[in-house]
Amino acid sequence: MRLSALSLCLTLWAAIAGAFEVEEHALFGAADGRVLRILSTTDTHILRPLIDSFLDARPGVAVDYLSVSSAEVMRAIVDEGERFDLVLSSAMDLQIKLANDGYTRPHRSAWTPLVPDWGNWRDHVFAFSQETASVVLSRAAFADQDLPRTRQDLIDLLRSDPDRFQGRVGTYDVAVSGLGYLFATQDARTAESYWRLMEVLGGLQVKLYCCSGEMIEAVAEGRIDMAYNVLGSYARARTDLAESILVIEPEEYTNMMMRTAVIMRDAAEPDLAGAFADHLIAAAWSDPPAPDYPFPGPPATDRPEGASLRPISLGPGLLVFLDRLKRQRFLEEWRNAVQQE
C-alpha cells in the first residue's frame, strides 16, 4: 500500500515534470560524433560489454544509453514523442504495440536470418534473449525445510505459517512495471493458481517492487524471504549474492520472456541502430553465443521442449492485455486480490 502510494506520487511527479522517469543515463564514447540513442529496460551494467565491443569496431561513434522501467518506454515514445534510435525492452507486449502501431521500422540484414521465426515479428521486433520468470528465495529462511517446487507448494507453505511470512513476501507492482504486468497476465492466462497465489500474497501484506533487481536485493538482505516472478537471469547474474539467495523455476510451468529490440521509425541514426541490433542478434544467436553475451544462454534455437518452460509468443495476441478495458479490469482484479485491508 505504501509503495503503490509512492509510485502514484512518482507518476504524478513525472506528469507534472512532463518527463519520463530515467533510472540511469550513461554515455559511452565521445558525444562529438555520431550518437546512437538507446532506450532500454536492461540495466546498463549488463549490456556494457556488448556496447563496448560495438564501439570498439566503430571509432567516432557514441552510445547514449537511457535505462528506464518498461512502462516508461511507452510514456517516452507514445506520450512524449521522444526520439530514440533503438528501443530494447523486456516487455514484449509493449514492443509489439510499438511495432503494431507504426512506431518502428523494419530491418533486414545478413544477421536477421539467425533469429528463429518465433523470435522475429514482421522484421520489426527481434528477440535477443530468453529469460525465465522465477521464484527467488532466501537461503537462510528456507535452510531447514523442503523447497517449494510448484506454485501449489508455495501456496501451501505460505498458508501453513502466515505469521512467519507476514510482510516477508514480494512481487512486481504490475501497475508500474511493464514486465511485471506481462508476467502477471501470462500467468493469469495459463493457470487459475495464479489468482489463489495472489490472494495468499495479499493476505500476507505482499511488498510490491518496480524491478527484479530490487526484489533480489531485498531477498539477499533479508528484508523479505520470497519474491515471485523475478527475472531468473538477473538473479543468477548476481553471483555475489549466491550465498544468500536461491532461484527456483516452478515445475508446472515457467514463463519465458524474450528481450526484444525495435528500431524506431523516426530514428536519427537508423543505420547505427540496425548495426547495433545486428550486434545483439549476432551475439545472441550465434552458436555458441559471443563471449560478451550477458544473458544465460544460449537462447534455445528451438523452442524448449516440455511443458515446464513456456515461452511467451511474439504476436498480436499480446495486444489484448494492453486493451484499455482489459487492463482496467485486470488491474482491478489484481488489486482486489493483492491489496487486502
Place this chain on the structure above:
Amino acid sequence: MSDRLRSSGSIRRRLTIQLVGSAAVLAALLFLIVQTFTRELAEETHDRILLASATSIMDAVSVRAREVSVDLPYAALSMLSNVSDDRVFYRVVLGAETLTGYDDLPVPRPEPRAIGAMFETLVYKGESVRMATTVRWLSRNGVSTPLTISVAQTRTGQTERLADLTRTALLLGAGFFAVAVLLAVWTAQSSIRPLRELAGMVSRRGPTDLRPVTRPVPAEMAPLVRSLNSFIDRLRLSLSRSEDFIAEAAHRVRTPLATVRTQAENTLHRIERPENRNALREMIRAIDESSRAAGQLLDHAMVSFRADSLERTPFDLTDLVAELVNRLRPVADLKDIELFLEISGPHVMSGDPILVQNAVRNLLDNAIKYAPEESRVIVSLAGDATTHVLCIRDAAGGFHEDEIDGLTERFVRGRNAEGTVGSGLGLTIAREVAEAHGGRLDIANTKDGAGACVCLHFPSA
C-alpha cells in the same frame, strides 16, 4: 514438275500455329481463372478470420446494470497471427462513444437496424488494411444503440501469399502451354502422316506401275484417292489403247511388207540392168528396215503387256542363252563373226522366259548387226547367290559416252547406228524386261574402248 507447283502454305504449319495459338489462349485463360480464384479465396479467408475475431469480441460483451463492458478474449487477436504476421487494429464503439481500441480507426456507421457483417478495405496508419465490422443493437434508456466491433489487419502477408500464388498460377499456365505445344506439334505431325504416306507411296512407284491405290486412307482423303485412282485408270486405258493401236498397225504393215519383199526378190532375179538391180536392192533394204521396226514395235507391245502381268516360272538362263546363240550363229556366220559363249554351270532364275529370251535376242541382234566382219562377240553368264549377270561384248567401236544414258529411251539410236537397219527399240525392250524382273540394264564401253559391253542383271529368286 513439282518445282513449278505453287505452294499455298503448309497444312502442318497452319495446324501447329492454330493449335499453339489456342493453347496460348487457354493457358492465359487458365492463369487468369486460377489467379482470380485464389485471390477471391485468399480475400474470403482473410474476411472470415477477421469476422471470427470481431465475433469473438462481440461474444465477450457483457451488459451489467446498463454498463456495457468488453473483456477482449486473448484468442481474438492471437488468431489473426495464425494467418500472417500483420499489424492488427480494432475498435469497439457504442453509439458515438469509443469503448476501447484504436480511437482513430475509421469504422462505418451502421444503417439503422442493420445487422451482420460489413467488410471494407481502407488505408489506416499509412497502410492498406482490410476491416471486418459486426454490429449488435442494444437498448439503452429505451433508445436502440448500435454496438459496432471492427477488427482490421494489414495485408502484407496476404499480398506476399498472393504473389506466391500468382507465381504458381504462372508456372501452371506456362507448364500447360508447354505440354500443349508438344501435343500440338505431335498432333499436326500425325494428322498429315497419311497424306505424306500416300505421296511417298505414289512417288515411289515405277514409271509403268499404273495400279490403283488400294490401301486404306482416312475418310477425308477418300475423295482425293478416288479421283487419283480414276485418273490412273483413264491413263492406263489410254496407254493400252495406244499400244494396242501401235501393235495392230505394226502387224497390219508387216504382212504386206513380207509380200512386197518376196515380189521384190523375184523381180531382182529377173532383171538384168545394174541400175535397176541397185534400186531394187535399196528397196529391199528399206523394206527390211520397216519390217524389222514393225517387228520390234510388236515385240515391245508384247513385252509391255507381259511385263504388266508378269507370270514367273523357274527356268535355266544357261539353256536359254545357249539355245539363242546356236540359233543366231548362222546369221553371225554370214558376217564371219564368231559368237563366243562363256558359261559356267546352270543359272536358275524365276521369271518369264519368253520376255528374257526377247531381251537377250535383241541385244545379240544389235551386237551382230553393228560388229565389224571377222570380229568376235562374247556372251558371258556369271553371278552370285543373289544376281545373274549376262553380258554381251562386241568390238563395234562402242558408244559415245555422252549418249549412253539416253540410249534406252524409245526410238533413240546411237550416232554410230546411221546406215544400219534398226528402230531404236532393242535396248528399250531389254531394259523394260530387266526392270519387270526387278533387275537392270547396264550399258558401258569395254575397257579397251574397242566396243560396247551391255549387261543384264536379274535377281536369282
